[in-house]
Amino acid sequence: MKNGRLIIAILTSLLDEALIIAAILWGLPRLGISIPLYGTILVCVGFVIYAVLIYTMGSRALIKQPVKGFTDLIGMEGRVAVRLGPEGTVRIAGELWDARSDNGDIEAGTRVEVINQKGFKLIVCRRFP
DSSP, rough: OHHHHHHHHHHHHHHHHHHHHHHIIHHHHHHOOOHHHHHHHHHHHHHHHHHHHHHHHHHHHHSSSOOOOOGGTTTTTEEEEEEEESSEEEEETEEEEEEEEEOBBBBBOEEEEEEEEEEEEEEEEOOOO
């Protein structure tokens, strides 16, 4: 899959380069605009750098695992930030969420797991090692 994406990226970049060169050599002179050879080379080199950067960033984005969001927090683990007695705050994936304990009071620092959601409030239970 990765090799196919690379081949397509190279072919489309070559096609784009050809279109840029055609526009510079044939299209612009018809409008009375003349760009010297070194200008054409600079434009092509700039486009190659741009294409490589875009391909690299796109590949990283495709490889990256999706981050769980509000709609699928169930099953995620975190720690109690503010004591749940039975309501408080938990930290899940670096974010603070209002939470309610499913099974009594839970002290700060305790590992918890999200078992349900009600609106913007998470329902959590103590997570045992």
